[in-house]
Amino acid sequence: MALTRLERAQAWILSACMGVLFALFRLLSPRRSRGLIKLLPVTNPLLMMSAMQLAQRIRRREVSSVEVVQAYIDRIQEVNPLLNAMVQDRFAAALLEAAQVDKLIEEETGGEDVLEDRLPLLGVPLTVKEAFALQGMPNTAGVVSRRGVLSVGDAPPVALLKRAGAIPLGVTNSSELCMWSESHNHLYGICNNPYDLERTPGGSSGGEGSMLGGGASVIGIGSDIGGSIRMPCFFNGVFGHKTTPGVISNDCQYPPASGRHEDYLSTGPMCRYAEDLLPMLRIMAGPNAHKLSLSVEVDLRNLRFFSIPHDGGSPLVSAVDEQLLQAQRRVVERLESDLGVKVREVRLSGLKYGFQIWDTYMGLPDKEGKRPTPFQVLMGEPGRPVWPVWELAKWMMGRSPHTMAAIGLALVEITSSSKPSPFILKQKEKLQKEVEELLGTDGVLLYPTHPHLAPKHHHPLFTPFNFAYTGVINVLGLPVTQCPLGLSVEGLPLGVQVVTGKLQDRLSLAMALYLEKTYGGWRDPGAA
Numbered sequence: 192m193a194l195t196r197l198e199r200a201q202a203w204i205l206s207a208c209m210g211v212l213f214a215l216f217r218l219l220s221p222r223r224s225r226g227l228i229k230l231l232p233v234t235n236p237l238l239m240m241s242a243m244q245l246a247q248r249i250r251r252r253e254v255s256s257v258e259v260v261q262a263y264i265d266r267i268q269e270v271n272p273l274l275n276a277m278v279q280d281r282f283a284a285a286l287l288e289a290a291q292v293d294k295l296i297e298e299e300t301g302g303e304d305v306l307e308d309r310l311p312l313l314g315v316p317l318t319v320k321e322a323f324a325l326q327g328m329p330n331t332a333g334v335v336s337r338r339g340v341l342s343v344g345d346a347p348p349v350a351l352l353k354r355a356g357a358i359p360l361g362v363t364n365s366s367e368l369c370m371w372s373e374s375h376n377h378l379y380g381i382c383n384n385p386y387d388l389e390r391t392p393g394g395s396s397g398g399e400g401s402m403l404g405g406g407a408s409v410i411g412i413g414s415d416i417g418g419s420i421r422m423p424c425f426f427n428g429v430f431g432h433k434t435t436p437g438v439i440s441n442d443c444q445y446p447p448a449s450g451r452h453e454d455y456l457s458t459g460p461m462c463r464y465a466e467d468l469l470p471m472l473r474i475m476a477g478p479n480a481h482k483l484s485l486s487v488e489v490d491l492r493n494l495r496f497f498s499i500p501h502d503g504g505s506p507l508v509s510a511v512d513e514q515l516l517q518a519q520r521r522v523v524e525r526l527e528s529d530l531g532v533k534v535r536e537v538r539l540s541g542l543k544y545g546f547q548i549w550d551t552y553m554g555l556p557d558k559e560g561k562r563p564t565p566f567q568v569l570m571g572e573p574g575r576p577v578w579p580v581w582e583l584a585k586w587m588m589g590r591s592p593h594t595m596a597a598i599g600l601a602l603v604e605i606t607s608s609s610k611p612s613p614f615i616l617k618q619k620e621k622l623q624k625e626v627e628e629l630l631g632t633d634g635v636l637l638y639p640t641h642p643h644l645a646p647k648h649h650h651p652l653f654t655p656f657n658f659a660y661t662g663v664i665n666v667l668g669l670p671v672t673q674c675p676l677g678l679s680v681e682g683l684p685l686g687v688q689v690v691t692g693k694l695q696d697r698l699s700l701a702m703a704l705y706l707e708k709t710y711g712g713w714r715d716p717g718a719a
Contacts (some may be wrong), residue, residue: 230270230385232717233406237262241464242315242410242471246356249314250303252296256289256314260358263316266407267360273388276401278321278379279329280361288358289314311470313356318408320396321362321379322369323349323458324443328359332445333367333376335592336574346443348412348458348475355474357410363398368446368569369414371596372422372651372658374398381648384426385716386683390645393423399461400427404684406715410471411461414444416452417549418641418661420459421673421688426645428675428684429713430703431461432468435670435694438479439472450563451555455665465707468672469700482694489701491526496534497629498523498637503543507656509642518676518685519637525709534637537629541622545663546656548619551611552666562609567601579605596652619666626667630692635702637687638664640673644683664690672699674706675713682719 233239237259240248248254264282271277292314299306306313319325322332324342331337345353353359367376374382374397382397384390385405392401396413400423403411413420415433424431439458441448448456460471473480500519501511523534541548556562568576570593577593579601585591586598630636639660651657664671669690676685689699689706706712 228273228388230273230405230717233266233715235262235266238266238406238409240409242312242462242467245315245409246307246312249292250296250306256292256358257286259314260285260289260316260360263360263407263409267402270385270405270407274383274385274401274405274407275380276363276382276392276398276405276407277318277361278364278398281328281359282361285316285358285360292356292358310356311474312352315357316409317352317357317359318399318402318411319349319359319362320365320399320411320413322365322395322414322444323362323412325349325359325362328362330445331378332369333365333378334570334572335378336572337445338378342443344443347440347477351474351477352412352471360408363396363402363411365396365398366394367594367597368566369395369416369419370566370600371395371594372418373596373649374401374423375594375596377592377594384645386428386645386719389647390683391426391648391651393426393645395419396461397423400424400429400431403427403429403461403463404713404716406463406717409463410467412458412475413461414441414456414458415661415665416456416553417665418658420457420461421640421661421671422658424461424673425640425675425686426684428678428686428716429461429463430465430468430675430707431673432459432472432696432700433457433664433671434459434472434476435483435696436668438482438696439475440477446564446569450561451552451557452563453557454668455553457665463713465674465700465703465712468703469697472696472700483696484694485697487697489697491701491705492530492532493633494532494698495631495634496526496532496637497634498534498536499539499542500536501639501642502545502660503538503540505543505545505656505659507546508659509654509657511639511642512644514644514679515639515642515685519639519687522637522676522687522706529709539622539625541618541625542663544615544618545659547612547615548622549659549662549666551615552619554607554609555611566597566604570597570601577601599652599655623667626669627692630669630690630695632692632695633698634692635698636690638690640686640688644679644681644685661688664688668693670694670696670699672703674703676706676710678714678719684714
């Protein structure tokens, strides 16, 4: 069935508005080419180890936590002027905490195994998306009117990681109000991709992705309601996991979940090395970790594999880049040759309505009938709601405190119909049933993370619906891991989503280990 006239009109209006705004932005913005500037290669061997390896070496006193933390501080100070990924550091406090870790290890009499069991991340540096509460750090989500807002405590998953011994180094950049695929706001500025500074690291967890991809962090924490972990991890060549919803707490994030958003929002780990995903997930899940059976060993040869190369041809979404199609085909061939399995290519017609499904369900009320907080309200907090048309006029004169993307989203929201399309509701129900029957408890699905390689800055405004490849997975409530697959001919990261059935997170994490071993995982952008 084709799009309705109303849907086609809404899509055209949004694309046209974003295109006009982008054209104006290019005319009004100063031109600064950074195409010839590159990050320096990573030289300190401590920066080339996984969090688990670092924790083991710290416990064994082969290296001190102070040395590890200082190595990451040095790397951040080296690359952050180019990346603008970390927006507030706590380096002095982190070094004091690292010294306390070293003293604890010196005085520990129970042995290495006791420390590993109690404090599996003892002494390991951590970065945190600024949208999460981290005590004493800003918690603004890039909203200028929230300048000066500091967290008085820690978000639950942050607290659990700290309790496991991790040492936060600071908080990282995001898109304004965490609702756009580019990490840009007028409080902290725009964040850059470590593989090409003229490209976006994605959003909304783009600061985390940029830090990890640039070798300036080893583990991080992000949130994902439409691809906000997976797109940054894809664009920056690292691993990221969107957990089964309801397993990791989403409390103490800004903006808070409202309407049905809690059903689709997932907090999860972001890492440079695949072996860190599972232990981080176990820690962050806290009392819910048992639901995922993470201790059960996974034999990939006993799983059923499926591949979907594209969404079936949505008129709203770009065609998948040929290099990404080839990369996914290579994964299929390696799985079949290495494991002796058969990967079946399938088509699910409902995927072509991925954006409409995500957009519809994001706007539905919760069980108590409460609708999501309007975007224009969030843009104005803690004051009055903004008037999007007036903000657009101010933006044209260079006077608005809001980004073009946020203003565009607010304009679309006030013109959208509040009545869901029966056809889209039916398509979602059909797709949900098909996917759950396909995957069961032992199925693994390969699906593109995004149709494009990391785009140039602001180019997502021309293709605002391309996040549908990740967003539809949120509404289906499935766990999914983004895995890097080497670099393109341009030197940009390739990748793929690995999707599994609900609560079967361990299957995609096992696939991440396999794909890292097969394709090399993260590549140093300074040496690429």
